[in-house]
Amino acid sequence: MAAVQKNSRRRTEEAGTRLPLLESGKKPPILLHICCGPCSTHVIDLLKETYQPIGFFYNPNLFPRDEYFKRLEATAKVSRRQGTALWIPPVVPDPWLDAVKGHESDPEGGRRCEICIRLRLEVTAWMAKSACLGTFGTTLTISPRKNSKKINQLGSDLAGKAGLSFLEADFKKKDGFLKSVQKSKDLELYRQDYCGCCFSMAAR
Numbered sequence: 001m002a003a004v005q006k007n008s009r010r011r012t013e014e015a016g017t018r019l020p021l022l023e024s025g026k027k028p029p030i031l032l033h034i035c036c037g038p039c040s041t042h043v044i045d046l047l048k049e050t051y052q053p054i055g056f057f058y059n060p061n062l063f064p065r066d067e068y069f070k071r072l073e074a075t076a077k078v079s080r081r082q083g084t085a086l087w088i089p090p091v092v093p094d095p096w097l098d099a100v101k102g103h104e105s106d107p108e109g110g111r112r113c114e115i116c117i118r119l120r121l122e123v124t125a126w127m128a129k130s131a132c133l134g135t136f137g138t139t140l141t142i143s144p145r146k147n148s149k150k151i152n153q154l155g156s157d158l159a160g161k162a163g164l165s166f167l168e169a170d171f172k173k174k175d176g177f178l179k180s181v182q183k184s185k186d187l188e189l190y191r192q193d194y195c196g197c198c199f200s201m202a203a204r
């Protein structure tokens with residue numbers, strides 16, 4: 001078992017994650033913020049080697065409403081295939097719109113995105129804390145359009161404040177993004193062509 005864990009640990013580290021030390025062969029739970037089904041495919045595959053991932057679909061940024069349900073359905077399909085839990089909290093878009101007010105015209109990757117990602121990770125951290133889960137993470141770093149360094153910094157800051165651990169990762173490494181595209185095709189998942197909010201849809 002120790003050798004299996006050692007190999008799993010090495011493979012996941014190669015994909016750009018920092019892992020906790022495991023004790024007595026037990027995989028610790030991790031609350032994984034999931035942005036969409038395609039991004040979750042490869043990330044869950046990697047994390048299952050070391051953790052018991054619990055998916056958390058919290059994305060009040062998604063617009064329009066149909067898009068929210070398309071991405072949720074794809075995420076649920078992946079979770080069913082993987083045999084992993086998926087938590088779906090109620091979502092009210094108004095606080096998200098209030099939070100990004102004044103940043104409607106920001107380019108993708110700018111301040112609006114930082115606010116958007118922080119809000120989603122804040123709620124994930126709160127949920128992890130409420131459920132007595134010590135670690136949380138996100139699928140977001142698998143996207144080539146996302147700045148992994150900034151996301152890791154945000155997650156770690158939030159974790160520090162909440163007394164939790166954040167799984168720093170860069171899942172796009174080692175062809176992670178390409179693998180997620182292929183796995184999504186294999187599963188015939190819905191794949192979006194814009195980031196998610198009304199502003200990114202208009203700029204598409």
Ligand code: SF4
Nearest residue numbers: 113116195196197200
């Ligand atoms: S472009 Fe994406 S990350 Fe940026 S605010 Fe819109 S949904 Fe959020």
